[in-house]
Amino acid sequence: MMKDFFSKEQIDRFYELISAANEVVILSHTNPDGDAVGSVVAMKRFLVLEGKKPTVIIPNRHPDYLSFLDPEGEIIVYKENKKMAESYVRSCDLILALDFNQLSRIDDVERVVRKSLSPKVLIDHHPSPEREPFDLVLSETEISSNCELLYWLFSSCKERAIPVDVAEPLYVGMMTDTNNFANSVLASTFRMASDLIGKGVDKEKLQHLVFGGFSESRMRLMGYLLSEKMTVLPEMEAGFIMLSKEDQEKFSFAEGDSEGFVNIPLSIKGINISALFTESEGVVRVSLRSANDFSVNKMARRFFNGGGHERASGGKLFIPFGKVADYFVESLTKSIEEYRNGKN
Ligand SMILES: [Mn+2]
Structure with missing residues (x-):
């Protein structure tokens, strides 16, 4: 069952922007948590299936227990690789900002992003999103997590089935942002979880990787x-x-x-x-x-x-x-x- 978080126009606009782009930069916030890393990894894998060339940039490194979401180490950490990150932002033709509401949440990356003339999309669940720098804002605050938002966005297109390697990071983001189904869980969240498990997500494995991966x-x-x-x-x-x-x-x-x-x-x-x-x-x-x-x-x-x-x-x-x-x-x-x- 579909959940109507966005209008058809918003969803069509999102797919229009994706279709027109080739090199896509995907960003999330400083001190990235499970929802941030889950969002960027799921979006990256989704865009690869769409035939795009996505690059993920985060301002500083994510905690080690989330490294399993990026097994090839493809995420670019701005603090550790400024030149490379900046050149990707300059040359890309679409910027996707995920799980944050203000460009100031990405520290020094903000400067290069503001200079870019490429279209920018914000997908987020925090209150009072900054709208001015973005061509499209998909904001919904009554939701468990940004990963749940992405799940309903990806599901809105019937021709695109969500494979397990996209489903897994989405599940991780929802699981961490709700503190393992304790906070902000709505009926739609259980529906999402049920659908994702139906797609082959191994919830015990993910639970152990996330909550059993501390030093x-x-x-x-x-x-x-x-x-x-x-x-x-x-x-x-x-x-x-x-x-x-x-x-x-x-x-x-x-x-x-x-x-x-x-x-x-x-x-x-x-x-x-x-x-x-x-x-x-x-x-x-x-x-x-x-x-x-x-x-x-x-x-x-x-x-x-x-x-x-x-x-x-x-x-x-x-x-x-x-x-x-x-x-x-x-x-x-x-x-x-x-x-x-x-x-x-
Ligand atoms: Mn979040």
């Missing part, structure tokens, strides 16, 4: 943080974790190791808001989660220079790491007050 040091870091660096504020129904530079070094932290940490306080009885603060180069990275209708999107916009979804948001702070905990409690107090007054 020993990541597991030990998680244990340490939960025991020593997690604060629980029962009266505010909140919990937060502080990940300092020092602890990152102690546990040989690699990008992606903290994936999922922010959700852990929500497993505590009575906790509905959680945060993870990661000390980084000149900035503190902020992740926020909510398990009820308290909007962490509004909180991130107002206090943390960021935004995102109502129940999953992120941002940045430019204050000393030692002052973050107090700042969080203060801004949470204000946000809860507004929430109780019906403004959050």
Whole structure:
């Protein structure tokens, strides 16, 4: 059964742009997660079947547990290969931007993309997408993941069957963005999962590759943080974790190791808001989660220079790491007050 996320005109326009193109650059966001990598890999394999020459570019490297989605190592990491990435963006005749809503989410790649005169398409599920740089925007926020969006887009064309090597990365993106069917799962998501398994996706294999692919040091870091660096504020129904530079070094932290940490306080009885603060180069990275209708999107916009979804948001702070905990409690107090007054 088809799900009508887009109009026929939008879908026709997408296929028109694809048909007219040959060399296609596919982009996703900085610190790419399972949905980002799943999206770009699925799109790349789909375009190869369409007879196109696609190239995937991501701003920085994806976490190691997602490497199985790119077994030949064909993804170009901008940070590691700037010249090559830039020349692909300059010479391509179509740019597809997947799983992010603002060009600023691709860091320095933004500059070359803005200069390109080629048509640009945005396919995304985050609120308030930037529309101006794009010729076509396929945006739907009431959906589990960008991979689910791609699934319904690819399925909208009956002549194009989705083979298992496209189905697998789509399943991975949906599985990771929903935290294994825990968040943002709609009826359409189960339909997608059912269809994909019907196409031959081995869900146990993928589950083990994604959730069983962590390093020993990541597991030990998680244990340490939960025991020593997690604060629980029962009266505010909140919990937060502080990940300092020092602890990152102690546990040989690699990008992606903290994936999922922010959700852990929500497993505590009575906790509905959680945060993870990661000390980084000149900035503190902020992740926020909510398990009820308290909007962490509004909180991130107002206090943390960021935004995102109502129940999953992120941002940045430019204050000393030692002052973050107090700042969080203060801004949470204000946000809860507004929430109780019906403004959050
Ligand atoms: Mn996503």
